[in-house]
Amino acid sequence: MSHAALIIATPQGLYCPSGDFHIDPMGRVPRALVTHGHSDHAARGMGAYLCTHQALPVIRHRLGRINAEGVAYGERRQIGEVTVSFHPAGHVPGSAQIRIEHRGEVWVNSGDYKTAPDALCEPFEPVRCHTFLTECTFGLPIFHWQPxxxxxxxxxxxxxxxxxxxxxxxxxxxxxxxxxxxxxxxxxxxxxxxxxxxxxxxxxxxxxxxxxxxxxxxxxxxxxxxxxxxxxxxxxxxxxxxxxxxxxxxxxxxxxxxxxxxxxxxxxTLSDHADWLGLNAAIAATGASQVLTMHGYTQPFSQWLRAKGLQSSVIA
Amino acid sequence: MIRFATFLAQGTPTPEAFAAYAAQVGTQDASTAQALLSGQRPKRIAAPQTLLDWVAEATHTPPFLVDACLKVAPDKAEVAALLLPLPTDGTRLTLTATLSDLTDRAAYLQLASALPLPARQILNRLASGTFRTKLTGQPESSQSPGTCLAILTLIDPSGPEATFALPHGNALVPLTRLKLTLPETPAILAWAKAHTTDRFGPLRQVTPAQVFELAYDGTTPNTRRKSGVDLVSPRLIAWHPSLTPDRATPLDAVK
Structure with a gap:
């Protein structure tokens, strides 16, 4: 049985119809789940914000007076018909992947992520899912990071x-x-x-x-x-x-x-994003059969994933 | 090989930098490097496109991904260097041994895979006959060292670097760009801040009023320069706040 999409693209940004919220929206929406405090993910003008406790202080500093709430990594919240939780993405302090579960179907939005650990931020944690939305800022095989x-x-x-x-x-x-x-x-x-x-x-x-x-x-x-x-x-x-x-x-x-x-x-050459091998390893670790690409070399990266036998298309 | 890449990474190779490199690597590599830097190129084993084909095949990179990479980095030798995974431990091969081993596809792939990126990029230029770096002061240049009095015209605070110009007729023609290394640098920058007449991004155009003494080891004709000349090893000697711009050296006197 195939499930309805748990995340779709809208003009304001990625949207979860079953939970009636957006993820990292750039257009004004009533409810935003935000993966981290960089300005291409956390924008002004949303009715309410939800992010990790660790991400909240920087987001408040950058956005001013906002109606925002923090959650712990791994804490499960019921929003509409779905259960959401935030999991470390290893990109910057407080950054998260967002997991959405609806009647046994699990989708994960990676936000921005880095698989190798550093001295500062919460290390990346792979999350099992059916569909994985992955960034691919460095999604070409010319990007290999030195330790x-x-x-x-x-x-x-x-x-x-x-x-x-x-x-x-x-x-x-x-x-x-x-x-x-x-x-x-x-x-x-x-x-x-x-x-x-x-x-x-x-x-x-x-x-x-x-x-x-x-x-x-x-x-x-x-x-x-x-x-x-x-x-x-x-x-x-x-x-x-x-x-x-x-x-x-x-x-x-x-x-x-x-x-x-x-x-x-x-x-x-020092990046807060996963390199080519990091992206591929992260995708394999999710066990996802469908991978949707966003941010970066979305077309060739999606074509590469299809060539490897996954269902894949560009979402944003 | 890695030392040769490190030496080249320091920028345009000067005779002083070469002497320091030569002292590190011993006579055999020093003479090999000397030959390369005086324009003797090793026999080319493959065109950049062929190197890229070899690497793409060895790394199982499909053509559509190679094309996507070339859109980001149009230089085929660069993409060939970047596609191979990084080595887990470095090679100790000398420059001379690397060049004598560099004969065919298998040898190239083995050498390239074992080198870290900067050295791998040099290897690709040597393998594809596109290595063009030369020691400054060698090709048709005048070997007569000289000094001149030049006028400060532009400041880039992020060096901090400054462009110096010489009078030519009624115009000021840019001569060279140098890092500000004088002890008076803070005072020069403070003066520039107060005398900025225009801005182009980070560049500040300043009133052409301050005279500096530059020294150089020679000159090389260069038709791509407005001045028609490149200085060999130019350096900043002194700031002469007491001199007026009419004391600057005319461009023709340097050429």
């Missing part, structure tokens, strides 16, 4: 070499998630300073109890040989003029591509 420890060692080496010539090291990273993953991974090697935008999020996560090293918000020149963690945007502002002698490097999965490294003096 995090190797990339962190390269960063530490770069930082030390800069410090030896009395240069500050400026690492460019997204302000929520990657920035804190870097400081957690490089803790104990020297002074770490932050751009104010990075510091705001860091302070929130530190107050939540995430293991983050002490950081100093930077206004003016950094101490000699310090590591400065900033957003790429910050480098085009007057703030950057106060940095004094420094070297800049970017940290992103996109740095795997020569075209994206162009114009950077140093680049580290």
């Amino acid at each position: 995090e420890a190797e990339v962190l060692a390269q960063m530490a080496h770069w930082w030390q070499a800069n410090a030896a010539k009395s240069c500050a090291s400026v690492l460019l990273a997204y302000s929520f998630g990657k920035a804190q993953r870097l400081m957690a991974g490089l803790a104990g090697l020297g002074a770490i300073c932050t751009h104010p935008v990075v510091e705001d999020v860091t302070a929130i996560l530190r107050a939540q109890g995430y293991p983050l090293p002490p950081t100093t918000v930077l206004q003016g020149a950094p101490p000699k040989g310090a590591l400065v963690i900033a957003t790429p945007n910050a480098m085009a502002t007057d703030w950057a003029l106060g940095l004094g002698p420094h070297e800049v490097a970017s940290a992103s999965g996109w740095m795997a591509l020569a075209a994206r490294r162009k114009g950077t003096t140093a680049a580290f």
Whole structure:
């Protein structure tokens, strides 16, 4: 017997008809289940928000006054005719996959996820399901991530070499998630300073109890040989003029591509998303017979899954 | 092989950087590298498309996925390097041994699979005859070192880097872009902040009023440059706040 779809695409975003709620909607809806606090998943204007306890503080910081509630990982909630629960996605602190069960049929929306563990966020947990909605930001076989420890060692080496010539090291990273993953991974090697935008999020996560090293918000020149963690945007502002002698490097999965490294003096390939093998392993671990693709190389990735014998199509 | 890739990753290879590399690797690899960097290319074993075909077949990557990858990274040698999984432990082969082993499909796949990405990309350029890196200061360039007085015209705070220009007739022509390494850098940036006349993304155009002394090891003609010339190993020597822009060196005097 085939079940009706538990998640469908609508103009506002993904929608669960049996539960009457949206997941990570971008258009205004009455009820939103949100996987994590990045702005392409958590948007303003929803009537009510539901996310993990761990994701809530950053979402409140970014969205202002909202009607929001937190749930524990694994806690089951009845919404309409379905039972929902949130499970660690390993992408950023508090990030979740959302499991939806309706009369024995189980669908899971992955949100954004990373299968390899890091020093900061709740590690990815595979969830068995019949249908898996997977992101595929890096869903092509040219994306293979080095182990995090190797990339962190390269960063530490770069930082030390800069410090030896009395240069500050400026690492460019997204302000929520990657920035804190870097400081957690490089803790104990020297002074770490932050751009104010990075510091705001860091302070929130530190107050939540995430293991983050002490950081100093930077206004003016950094101490000699310090590591400065900033957003790429910050480098085009007057703030950057106060940095004094420094070297800049970017940290992103996109740095795997020569075209994206162009114009950077140093680049580290470090992603908060699963790589090609990670995506394929995560899909296999769900046991799902149907996989719907979203965010990224949705067409070729879906074609690849069909070639492997799965039912697959693009959902968003 | 990995050391050669690390040396090339430092940017345009200078004679000083080459000397440091040569001291690390010993005479055999140093002379092999010297030959490569002076334009002697090893025999090409396959075109980039062929390398890509070999890798796609070895990794069981279907053609539609290879096509999707080429849309993201149009360079076939790059996609060939990225498609192979990363090695679990590194090779210790020297540059010389790698080149002498590099003969056919089987040898290429074995060598490439054992190398980390940057070195694998160099291997692909060597295998496909597309290695073009040369030591600066070698191809038809003037070997006469010199200095000039140039005018600061643009600042990129994210280097921080600055573009310097020389007068040519009534115009200022960009000469070179250099990292600001002088001890007065904070003062230069503060001055630039107060004298920004326009912005292009992160770039700030500043009033052409500050004179800097640059040194270089030679010049190379380059028709793609507005100035018609590349400086060999250019470096920033001093800021001369007391000099006015009319003291700058005319472009013709550098060429």
